[in-house]
Amino acid sequence: MGASAPRSQDTPFLPDFCDIRAVFAVVLTGELLALVLALMSVPALEFWPVLGSTSLFVQWVGLSAAALLCAGGRHLARLPPAAASFAVLGLVVGLTAVLSLVAVWLFDEGPQAPRLGGEAWAFLARNVAVGGLVGAVTLRYLFVQHQWRLNLAREASARVQALQSRIRPHFLFNSMNTIASLTRTDPALAERVVEDLAELFRVSLGDARAPATLERELEVSRRYLEIEALRLGDRLQTRWEVASLPGGALLPALTVQPLLENAVSHGIEPSPTGGLVSITGRVVEGVLEVRVENPLPPPGAPDRGGNRVAQDNVRQRLEAFFGGAAGLEAGPGGGRYVATLRFPWRERTP
Amino acid sequence: MKVLVVDDEPLARARLAALVAEIGGATVVGEAANGLQALEMAQASGPEVVLLDVRMPGMDGVETARHLARLPCPPAVVFTTAYEVHALSAFEVRAIDYLLKPIRRERLAEALLRARQLAPHRAEALTALPGGVRTHVSATQQGRLRLVPVTEVRYLVAGQKYVAAGFPGGELLLEESLRQLEAELGARFLRVHRNALVAPAHAEAVERGDDGLYHVRLRGVGLAPAVSRRLLAGVRERLRGR
Numbered sequence: 001m002g003a004s005a006p007r008s009q010d011t012p013f014l015p016d017f018c019d020i021r022a023v024f025a026v027v028l029t030g031e032l033l034a035l036v037l038a039l040m041s042v043p044a045l046e047f048w049p050v051l052g053s054t055s056l057f058v059q060w061v062g063l064s065a066a067a068l069l070c071a072g073g074r075h076l077a078r079l080p081p082a083a084a085s086f087a088v089l090g091l092v093v094g095l096t097a098v099l100s101l102v103a104v105w106l107f108d109e110g111p112q113a114p115r116l117g118g119e120a121w122a123f124l125a126r127n128v129a130v131g132g133l134v135g136a137v138t139l140r141y142l143f144v145q146h147q148w149r150l151n152l153a154r155e156a157s158a159r160v161q162a163l164q165s166r167i168r169p170h171f172l173f174n175s176m177n178t179i180a181s182l183t184r185t186d187p188a189l190a191e192r193v194v195e196d197l198a199e200l201f202r203v204s205l206g207d208a209r210a211p212a213t214l215e216r217e218l219e220v221s222r223r224y225l226e227i228e229a230l231r232l233g234d235r236l237q238t239r240w241e242v243a244s245l246p247g248g249a250l251l252p253a254l255t256v257q258p259l260l261e262n263a264v265s266h267g268i269e270p271s272p273t274g275g276l277v278s279i280t281g282r283v284v285e286g287v288l289e290v291r292v293e294n295p296l297p298p299p300g301a302p303d304r305g306g307n308r309v310a311q312d313n314v315r316q317r318l319e320a321f322f323g324g325a326a327g328l329e330a331g332p333g334g335g336r337y338v339a340t341l342r343f344p345w346r347e348r349t350p
Numbered sequence: 351m352k353v354l355v356v357d358d359e360p361l362a363r364a365r366l367a368a369l370v371a372e373i374g375g376a377t378v379v380g381e382a383a384n385g386l387q388a389l390e391m392a393q394a395s396g397p398e399v400v401l402l403d404v405r406m407p408g409m410d411g412v413e414t415a416r417h418l419a420r421l422p423c424p425p426a427v428v429f430t431t432a433y434e435v436h437a438l439s440a441f442e443v444r445a446i447d448y449l450l451k452p453i454r455r456e457r458l459a460e461a462l463l464r465a466r467q468l469a470p471h472r473a474e475a476l477t478a479l480p481g482g483v484r485t486h487v488s489a490t491q492q493g494r495l496r497l498v499p500v501t502e503v504r505y506l507v508a509g510q511k512y513v514a515a516g517f518p519g520g521e522l523l524l525e526e527s528l529r530q531l532e533a534e535l536g537a538r539f540l541r542v543h544r545n546a547l548v549a550p551a552h553a554e555a556v557e558r559g560d561d562g563l564y565h566v567r568l569r570g571v572g573l574a575p576a577v578s579r580r581l582l583a584g585v586r587e588r589l590r591g592r
Contacts, residue, residue, distance in 0.1 A: 176451075176452050177361070177451040177452040181365035184364075230361065231361060231362075271407050272407045272408045298407075
C-alpha cells in the first residue's frame, strides 16, 4: 500500500509536470501571457523588446515552477484539492517574487530594466499580482477540467451499468407462477426451478462489467431454457450443439441468454404448436460463433416488441468489451430466424 | 358456479383449476389451452365465469373475450395475466377484472364473487375492448356461435342492420359497422364501394356485369360486390398488381 497507484476516481487534478506535454502546456500558456502583457505595454515601438524580456521572465518563472512541481508532485497528489491548490499558488507567487528580485538585481541597467528603488518595488508587486492571478485562474481551469473528466468517466460507467441485460419481468412472473403450480404437484421440481431462477438473477443483478466464461454463460442459458420448457411444455424443443466451443473464452455476461429469450418470446410463444430452438457453436479462425435459431413467428401474430432492444443492448455490450472485433447479426434466413454472435477468442490470463 | 379455465400453459391451468376447486361453490367445468378451444367449451358446458389468459398464441384472450360476449348467454370474463396489464388497465376496473399471476386464492374468490354480480354489465364492455387485429369474425347462428377465420372472409358488405361477411359456405352477419371493421382489418381488405370491402387476396377479376356496373369476382363465393364508379380506377390498380 502507501505509494500505490491512486484509484481512478481519486486521480489528482494536477497534471504530472514531469510529463513533456505538461511542460509544453506551461511554455505555451507562459508565452500567451507574455504576449498579452506586451500588447498592453503602451508605446507601439516598444512591443518587440518588451515581448522579449517579458517572455524571458515568464518562461523563467513557469519552467522553474514546473520543475519544482515535477519534483514535489508525489507529495502534492496526496493533499486534498483545496490544500494542493493553495500550495501551488503559494509556490507560484513565491517564485515570482524571488525571481523578480533576481531580475532587478541582474538587469539593473538597460532601457526596459526597472531601477532599484520605488520602481523596483512596483515591478515586484505587479509581477506577484499577475503571477498570483494567472496561477489562480489556471488552477481553477485544471480543477474544472478534472471534474469534467470524472463526470465523463462516471457517465460511461453508468451507461454500461444501464446496458446490463435485465431479464424480462414477464419471465420472472411466469416462472413464479410455474413454481406456485409445481409446489403442489412436484415439490422437488419446484425446488430446482427456484434454484435455477436464483442463479439466473444472480447473474442478471451482478456487475455488468465483469466478464463471464462461455461455459458459465451457456450454463445460465441452459437453465433459462429449462425453466421455459417447464412452462411451455411440448411447445418448446431445444437442440444444443456447442461441444466445439472453448469453455474458457470470455464474453460479457448475459450475451447468449437474451438471444434465447428472444427466440422463445418471438418464435415459440406466439405459435400454438411451438417449435425448435437450436443453439450451435463453432470456431472459425480464432473467432467464436454462437448461432441461435428459432421458427419465424406465425403470420399475423402481434408484435411482442423488445427484440430489437435486446439485440442492440447485446451489441453495445459486445462493443464495450471487444471493441469492433465482435458483432451480432440477426434476421430471417432459410425459413427460420437466425441470430449469430461472433467474438474473438479471449481467455483470462492466469 | 361453473368456471372455465383458459391458459396456454399446462402448469398455469393446473394451478388455477386447483385453486378454483378449493373455493367453496365453484367447480371447474373445463380447461382450454387456446381461444378457439375455449369458445367451443364455453358453448358446450355453459360456464358462468371464464378465467381467461390475456396472452395466448393464435387467438389471444382479448379477442376470445369479444367472441364470448356474443354468446346467447355470455359468461363473465376475468382476465389473468403475468405482467402486461396496459391493454386492460385503460378500462374501468369495475367493468373488466383481471388477476395477476401467480394468483392469490383470496383474490380469485373475490373476483368470482364479483363476476357473478356484475356479469350483465360486462358483456357490453367486452365487445368494446380494444384489441389487436382479430383472427376470426364471429356471430351467433341458430343459437350457436359461429367463428370464421378472417383469412377465409371474401367480402364485407353492409346491409341495413348488419355487415355480411362472406366466405365459401355462407355468410355471417356481424354487428359492428363497416367503418369499424375497415379500421381494424383495413390491411387485409380493400374498399370497393360505400357499402363494401373485398379481400384482394381472393379477388379473381373485375368484370362488367349485366347491370352495366363493374363487379369484383371472388374465389369461392357467388356474390360479386359492385365497384363504385368513383373507386373503379383505384380498385383496378390495386388488383392488377396481383
